[in-house]
Amino acid sequence: MIARIAKLAALALAVAPAALSAQDIAVRAETLHTMDGPAISDGVVVIRDGRITAVGPAASTAIPDGVEVLTAKVATPGLVDARTVVGLAGFMNQPHDQDQLDTSKPVQPDLRAIDGYNPDEALVDWLRSFGVTTIHTGHGPGAVVSGQTMVAKTWAKTADSAAIVPRAMIAANLGASALDREKGPGTRPKQIALLRAALTAAQAPAPAKGDGPAAQKLDMQVWKDVLARRVKLMITANRAQDIMSALRLKEEFGIDVVIDGGAESYLLIDELREAGVTVLLHPTMARHYGDMENASFTTAAKLREAGIPFALQSGFEGYVPKTRVILWEAGWAAANGLAPADALSAITIDAATAIGLGDRVGSLTVGKDGDVALFDGDPLEYASHVTGVVIDGRVASREVR
CATH class of the missing domain: 2.30.40.10 (Urease, subunit C, domain 1)
Structure with a gap:
């Protein structure tokens, strides 16, 4: 090691x-x-x-x-990584370089990715050396709402100069990675209840000036922005049941939702197409266990055939070196039914479009x-x-x- x-x-x-x-x-x-x-x-x-x-x-x-x-x-x-935690998660895999998750509360939408992004992190250099020029990075799985994401170029030496979109999406998580049987939430219904409660509260009229703690006001403003469709809610969901919960939330509140992970998305082709959502598909070579036990090497090809917009990503790994390389993930997708041109699109123009930057990169x-x-x-x-x-x-x- x-x-x-x-x-x-x-x-x-x-x-x-x-x-x-x-x-x-x-x-x-x-x-x-x-x-x-x-x-x-x-x-x-x-x-x-x-x-x-x-x-x-x-x-x-x-x-x-x-x-x-x-x-x-x-x-x-230049390659576009549609979902990573690089820059917040470091390759040392030690507490001092792991800022992608704060476990003090299950719902923290006010945590900004730019405040934890380290442009000098070795993994940023690592990805750049393999042609990755733009990354959609930020808070990762492990909490119902872990924080915000940002879009950055991989060359800059300060977080401010690296960031081209300081707040890109709000990162939410459903399923096993965000369950805590002791502190809560301990069940999937509780996860959805927390999200529904936050969005419902944000629908109410703004409180009188000075009412409530500052942190609560920050949370509320984020949710109001989600409701106003000024920012998308990116929901990590791999099980079909969790993907469906995310789609129900989208329908109930009329918000923009992006599905992250989507290991069992091939089981919900009609539902995803009808909902009109984009899928930031899990790395092709991600380990198939837990909520991803039914992942398939051919999912990318099936989504493309169905006309569902998607992009490939490097994702999050809990072990050193903490990230994958999308170039290799695209190669594996091409070896498992995705046309080579479509595989290249999934890490360039389609990835750029998926994160809202198709007019600038890709x-x-x-x-x-x-x-x-x-x-x-x-x-x-x-x-x-x-x-x-x-x-x-x-x-x-x-x-x-």
């Missing part, structure tokens, strides 16, 4: 970028997957002032003089952020390597991973 930790720490130092300065840059690839149309043979992406200014075949896309040109066999948009489109991942082969092949990462037009990694 000590040797593994030391190796990860050394890797973090090796791949962590120095202070990244803005630059004009171009990427030329034998195959360019823009995720905004067909792949381009011998394609070019030009980035100026952090934004994409040109995309197309090299024969018809001019590269400005004096611009550094990175080359690759294959290039894709595809190589003029006007979007200059985020590019470079490879020496098919990104979904195990033998391929990431050879470079560009974030907001900055070279964030030149390592071969």
Whole structure:
């Protein structure tokens, strides 16, 4: 274990970028997957002032003089991890670097992810080295409402500069991970009752000025924002019964709900499609036990076939190194029925859309952020390597991973 930790720490130092300065840059690839149309043979992406200014075949896309040109066999948009706790959960797996869960109360929607996010965490560097440029991260499973999530770029050196959406969603959890038979809630009905009580209370008129403790006011404002559909309620639910409870809550209060996990979502295809929800699907290789004992390698393919919007994620792991890599998860999904193009979409444009940023990241489109991942082969092949990462037009990694 000590040797593994030391190796990860050394890797973090090796791949962590120095202070990244803005630059004009171009990427030329034998195959360019823009995720905004067909792949381009011998394609070019030009980035100026952090934004994409040109995309197309090299024969018809001019590269400005004096611009550094990175080359690759294959290039894709920077990868988007649709659900993780990286930056709050650290690779040391010790109390001092585990801020993704506070167990003092079962419902704490006012806990902000940005207040616990550590951009210098080794796992942020780890994910970036594998082409992940955007992460939807924050409070994790273990409480009925564990806190808020945020969307961050993986290059910045302060939480404020990393965050592109400081409050993305409110993280709720149903099922075994959020049950406490001693302190409560001890049953699934109690979990839903706590959520229903919080939302019902927020429907009441605002209390008189000065009434109630400050923490209660913060909680209430969050729930009012959920009711007003200013922020989505992301509910981690893997059992079919818990997914259905989440859908009932959505219907009852008319709120926007995103299903996180969804191990048994393949059993509820019609219900999910009718509800119009997005699924942040569990990592393909997640361990199949407990609430995930009925998870399937083919769920991603079934959701795609049914037209249910979904994205892949790295999720949360309770052991070192605390995270998975979405690139590998997409590869496994492609090996189990999901078309390769759809697997790549699930960690780029579909993931960006799922977290509300499809207009900014996830595809190589003029006007979007200059985020590019470079490879020496098919990104979904195990033998391929990431050879470079560009974030907001900055070279964030030149390592071969």
